[in-house]
Amino acid sequence: xxxxxxxxxTAVATSIFSVAVTAQEQDAVQQQDKSLINISxxxxxxxxxxxxxxxxxxxxxxDGDHAGGPEDGFWLDHTxxxxxxxxxxxxxxxxxxxxxxxxxxxxxxxxxxxxxTMGMPYGLSVRxxxxxxxxxxxxxxxxxxxxxxxxxxxxxxxxxxxxxDDGVRLNWVAPTDIYVELGAEAFAGGQYPASSGDTVxxxxxxxxxxxxxxxxxxxxAGLAWLRTDNDPNECSSHDHDExxxxxxxxxxxxxxxxxxxxxxxxxADLVFKWAPGGNYKYESLxxxxxxxxxxxxxRIAHEEHDEDHDDHEEEGEWEAFDAKNTGWYTSLVYxxxxxxxxxxxxxxxxxxxxxxxxEYKPKAYDAMIQYNHSHFSSLRLQFTRDESxxxxxxxxxxxxxxxxxxxxxxxTF
Amino acid sequence: MxxxxxxxxxxxxxxxxxxxxxxxxxxxxxxxxxxxxRELAPDANISSxxxxxxxxxxxxxxxxxxxxxxxxxxxICSGSELEIGWLPALQMRANNPxxxxxxxxxxxxxxxxxxxxxxxxxxRSMGDVHAGGNPHVHWSPSRIASIAKALAARLQQxxxxxxxxxxxxxxxxxMRWQQHIGQLSAQAKPLKGTAVVAYxxxxxxxxxxxxxxxxxxxxxxxxxxxxxxHLASLVSLQQQQPFALIIFSDYHxxxxxxxxxxxxxxxxxxxxxxxxxxxxEMQDLFxxxxxxxxxxxQSVSAHD
Numbered sequence: 001x002x003x004x005x006x007x008x009x010t011a012v013a014t015s016i017f018s019v020a021v022t023a024q025e026q027d028a029v030q031q032q033d034k035s036l037i038n039i040s041x042x043x044x045x046x047x048x049x050x051x052x053x054x055x056x057x058x059x060x061x062x063d064g065d066h067a068g069g070p071e072d073g074f075w076l077d078h079t080x081x082x083x084x085x086x087x088x089x090x091x092x093x094x095x096x097x098x099x100x101x102x103x104x105x106x107x108x109x110x111x112x113x114x115x116x117t118m119g120m121p122y123g124l125s126v127r128x129x130x131x132x133x134x135x136x137x138x139x140x141x142x143x144x145x146x147x148x149x150x151x152x153x154x155x156x157x158x159x160x161x162x163x164x165d166d167g168v169r170l171n172w173v174a175p176t177d178i179y180v181e182l183g184a185e186a187f188a189g190g191q192y193p194a195s196s197g198d199t200v201x202x203x204x205x206x207x208x209x210x211x212x213x214x215x216x217x218x219x220x221a222g223l224a225w226l227r228t229d230n231d232p233n234e235c236s237s238h239d240h241d242e243x244x245x246x247x248x249x250x251x252x253x254x255x256x257x258x259x260x261x262x263x264x265x266x267x268a269d270l271v272f273k274w275a276p277g278g279n280y281k282y283e284s285l286x287x288x289x290x291x292x293x294x295x296x297x298x299r300i301a302h303e304e305h306d307e308d309h310d311d312h313e314e315e316g317e318w319e320a321f322d323a324k325n326t327g328w329y330t331s332l333v334y335x336x337x338x339x340x341x342x343x344x345x346x347x348x349x350x351x352x353x354x355x356x357x358x359e360y361k362p363k364a365y366d367a368m369i370q371y372n373h374s375h376f377s378s379l380r381l382q383f384t385r386d387e388s389x390x391x392x393x394x395x396x397x398x399x400x401x402x403x404x405x406x407x408x409x410x411x412t413f
Numbered sequence: 414m415x416x417x418x419x420x421x422x423x424x425x426x427x428x429x430x431x432x433x434x435x436x437x438x439x440x441x442x443x444x445x446x447x448x449x450x451r452e453l454a455p456d457a458n459i460s461s462x463x464x465x466x467x468x469x470x471x472x473x474x475x476x477x478x479x480x481x482x483x484x485x486x487x488x489i490c491s492g493s494e495l496e497i498g499w500l501p502a503l504q505m506r507a508n509n510p511x512x513x514x515x516x517x518x519x520x521x522x523x524x525x526x527x528x529x530x531x532x533x534x535x536x537r538s539m540g541d542v543h544a545g546g547n548p549h550v551h552w553s554p555s556r557i558a559s560i561a562k563a564l565a566a567r568l569q570q571x572x573x574x575x576x577x578x579x580x581x582x583x584x585x586x587x588m589r590w591q592q593h594i595g596q597l598s599a600q601a602k603p604l605k606g607t608a609v610v611a612y613x614x615x616x617x618x619x620x621x622x623x624x625x626x627x628x629x630x631x632x633x634x635x636x637x638x639x640x641x642x643h644l645a646s647l648v649s650l651q652q653q654q655p656f657a658l659i660i661f662s663d664y665h666x667x668x669x670x671x672x673x674x675x676x677x678x679x680x681x682x683x684x685x686x687x688x689x690x691x692x693x694e695m696q697d698l699f700x701x702x703x704x705x706x707x708x709x710x711q712s713v714s715a716h717d
Contacts (some may be wrong), residue, residue: 080644116505120508121510123483172508173508174480174483175484178477179479180480181506208476210476210477210478210479210480211477212477218477219476221474275473277594278463278467278473280467280471281468281470281666338637338638374540409502410497410499411498411499412503413475
């Protein structure tokens with residue numbers, strides 16, 4: 001009598017065991033489907049025809065490295081190599097290395113090297129390391145996802161092509177029907193447009209909102225504030241044209257590193273996307289616009305040319321300096337087939353009289369047409385009427401390809 | 414207003430049952446999984462990220478979806494890379510640890526069953542091929558049954574309090590499903606051996622079930638839109654290997670199919686792809702299967 005229950009127990013145990021094994025095998029199969037590390041490369045190059053290479057944007061204190069558009073002739077720009085994946089069950093990590101060509105030398109930049117928490121409760125998340133700041137809409141996006149060859153003039157003239165830095169971010173997604181994300185970032189302040197000597201050199205606070213108006217239309221809006229400062233002792237400008245241009249300085253030009261004081265950037269962005277029935281494969285329309293104000297409050301080193309200025313940096317005279325530059329852009333891109341899209345963009349900057357007594361408004365008009373063979377390859381032809389510099393109207397034509405190989409991550413809205 | 418009063422009704426029922434737990438929030442990537450969730454967990458708050466008229470490969474990781482996923486206790490998606498272009502971005506930004514991959518709140522339907530066309534080696538020159546196999550599994554009746562079982566087990570794991578209720582609903586669903594499929598299989602017999610050209614491999618499992626043979630694809634490679642050169646090759650295919658129907662889904666463009674139809678005289682037909690709760694003929698999985706098979710039967714008999 002005793003061995004019947006034993007047999008039963010064995011049978012039950014065996015069946016449980018076999019179920020467990022099947023489940024394990026299934027897990028193993030699923031694990032194989034997802035590789036441990038995602039590797040992707042973005043290949044981006046083109047040819048540009050223009051009369052004048054980059055000479056600045058109005059009288060703004062910018063340099064070609066951070067503010068220039070495509071240069072005349074063949075170029076290779078923003079070649080990107082990214083590695084990403086789950087670190088363990090708690091962290092996700094990503095490394096993005098960007099190769100850029102400047103004045104015949106190849107520069108390797110680490111654009112992103114961050115870890116992010118994946119398991120924090122209450123809708124919270126922390127990101128630490130080097131990453132693209134969430135100030136503005138375009139800033140946190142990789143250049144290869146843009147619809148135009150270059151960033152709009154409002155970005156290049158004020159924030160630079162993008163602001164990334166070393167630091168930490170805390171963000172919170174609200175448990176609401178409407179999308180609300182609030183975040184705060186603290187950075188070293190060592191990357192353009194920050195040049196701070198403080199331990200925590202820049203701070204960002206941002207809010208993002210979004211929702212659907214219908215199946216066909218979605219929107220997102222954002223507000224952000226970036227506070228940083230410029231410390232001339234920490235500053236190094238990449239202005240390659242400085243020497244050649246020196247003779248042309250009829251009146252005093254404020255360079256990036258002359259300024260000592262606080263910088264506040266206020267950014268507002270709004271994006272609408274539309275596709276019939278929400279089916280983005282065949283037809284869609286994207287309208288996006290951003291407004292950026294850069295508020296500078298501090299002093300500038302005042303060069304007295306007729307005096308002995310051996311040690312003017314230490315003892316030189318300072319002059320109060322206060323400027324408010326405001327830029328914006330708006331763009332509309334229409335996609336009418338799985339392969340084709342076209343778009344227009346306008347951007348300008350209202351330059352403060354402190355920089356330019358004539359208050360010349362740098363501006364650019366763009367029109368582009370793009371062919372996508374697949375989701376991973378695109379060919380773009382762009383025409384730009386570039387009026388960055390007073391009196392120089394440059395008609396720029398660029399032909400560019402952007403291609404992605406490897407595990408290409410999902411795109412954000 | 415109807416939906417509103419229904420929700421209030423559900424809420425009152427919930428209160429009467431004195432259930433201390435809140436209704437579960439379920440995020441379905443596609444409407445077919447929202448429909449399956451409604452069969453097993455009708456009291457849950459269920460939303461679908463896409464409609465039956467959207468290509469599930471091309472969905473924007475839009476803010477409203479981040480907000481929904483933020484509050485989800487469970488997501489039900491196809492997996493097998495169908496949502497690879499948008500779901501990871503949502504998971505990344507939703508800040509919800511419950512729905513990370515590997516957690517009980519992450520449920521990939523296609524990964525619960527054996528898939529067709531699993532690729533040993535995939536490279537992008539082959540087009541947008543899913544290495545893990547065809548993800549459009551909701552067109553396989555037997556796989557729907559397996560997925561329903563796995564989903565019920567997952568719901569029991571997440572909401573143990575109502576385990577018996579989920580079991581009861583599963584049993585009820587499986588019984589009705591088997592009966593429905595039995596009838597449809599018998600009805601669909603004349604479709605056996607029909608040769609068709611279709612847009613993408615969206616109906617791979619339907620054709621497998623009904624023994625319909627897809628002899629050509631409007632796409633030159635998976636994910637690439639029909640090109641004129643490729644469509645011309647399908648015209649000559651008609652001479653060598655005659656096909657009776659050109660099929661495209663609700664979310665596909667009809668241009669290529671119509672062009673081929675005028676060149677070959679073979680009828681082009683738009684088939685429903687997924688569930689639309691607002692249309693009686695597509696309101697759930699039962700109605701969807703029925704209307705698609707009726708549509709196929711009509712066109713085949715009209716052609717004879």
